Amino acid sequence: MTPAFITISIFGFLATVLFVAGYFRGATSALTDRQQSHSQTTIERENKARYAVPVVFAVAASAVVIALVGLNPIFVYLGPLLAIVTNAMIGFAFFYDRES
């Protein structure tokens, strides 16, 4: 097992823990929500957050991550690492949801 494999496995495990915790919170919230609303739909206010700058940043960042592979082979591992981050962020989203 190489250091890269061990590192990605550890990060993967940690992300999974966060994801599972978030998933259970989300499922529990959905059940509670359903019991409380009982076919009543609560219309919430639209989120007014600005999105143009984050979109440009995300698009540019994706291109940069790919370009980096051509500059240094170590960045081959950046894609897998970010895939783990994606999973962790989905787990985090379940907690962030109620705070926002």
Next chain:
Amino acid sequence: MDKSSLIVTPGLTPFLGYSLMIGIGVIFLVLANLIKNALVRNTHDFIIANRRIGLGFGVGTVISVWTWAMAVMMSSAMTFKWGLSGLAWFVVPNGFAIMAMIPLARILRRRMPEGYTISDFAYRRFGRSNVAAGVVTLTMIFGVILEILINLKGTSVVMSTVFSIDWKVATVVTIVTVLAYSYFGGLWTSVMTGTINTWTITVPAAIVVVAVFSLIPGGAHAVVGKVAAANPAYLSMTNPDAAFGFGITLAFGLLASVVADQTFWQKVWAIRANQVTRTFMWAGALFYPIPICLGMLGLIGIAYRLTPADIGGDIVAVGPYIVSHIGLPFVLIIAYVLVILAACYSTIDGASSGLSSIVAIDIVKRFAPGTSERTLFYITKVSMFVGGLIAVAIVLSGADFTSLVLTTYTLKTSILVPLILAIVWPRTNTIGFIGGVVLSILIGMPLHQIYGELVGTLSILGISGATVVIAAVLRPARFDMGNLTAQAEQSAVDIQIPDATGV
């Protein structure tokens, strides 16, 4: 790095393949039953999840339905064919297409808070025109069936490559498995199982890719060195061949695949209003690492000097071929197969769920508004089976479904600009909308066949957009977007779906 050293891992039996396919389905079936009992009481819950999907499930489900089985393999294939330019042109427009929904979603969610389908928007936006709504409905149905059959095809490629399973049997097992669990909870099932699938698409995928590089002597440095030796252009992102070869047309195609797809509009109206923007923003940005990660397998294909003939003739098989032949531990090969199955299952159940909303709202409730809740509920569920059966029949017939792909692609591309203008430009009128779609198909499709994808795509976009603008100039009329809001109350009456606990 000698390709003769790539030998298929022993023990990958068809029985194991079937067990994986059916095993996931059984687990999801149990979950779906729990979801049905807890969250689904009527058609409203089934098709729109009571508009209570939050950020976590929202992001998870949007990523899962957008990660097609074919896309998982295409990222490796495009890297294999074009190098980093191919990966960039495949990846960058993919995430952007999701985020491009944000402004449109915000407008429609504000104007039609009680909306269900994009066809219903067209119906109300164009003076209850059945023609305008019909064009959109037809496009959505074609799109859903195409989504299902492409994912079935992708899965059958993987299962036949890795487990030597008959691709026809793999196709049938896949659709039966997905529809069995989708039947129960509708959108809630799709959302909750899809979110689980995003775990599969991310964590195991990352571990498998790193494990593959770890097995190669010299690791990433050796692979990139071999790629540079094969052709330094593979490591550049500025290769124009990739852009003109597929990148530009793919970019517009992806945009059309999201904007003209009920699967995503269903999410727009099902996610809580205060999380719609954030959901599509996060989903688009967080999607990016998935194809980038899996695309790295394509570099290994280049480094080993594989040819399409080595991997069965189809370059989409490069990822599965490397994973099953490089000597990975058994468990990691299974993990990779789960990545593909997860991508396939979540896209098919998402598409089926989208189809159920189209059938309920744009067909049954519009043309037979007196349909009882019980009947509507069953029709909605059966429609998912019908869609799946049509897709399976097309795949199993062995027919070259190029014409279906071309038709759906043309429909989606032709509707892209008129639909966007209908949402953002009040001067868009019915004649312009319908005329734009029809003219762009009539003129653009032959151009597409004669001059290829790039000219065809740009022609369709140009003709459809120009027609809308010309019609607006010739017959000036300004649609009051506030009417959509006013009609929302009427919509709630038209699409009255009462509680039907116990159905």
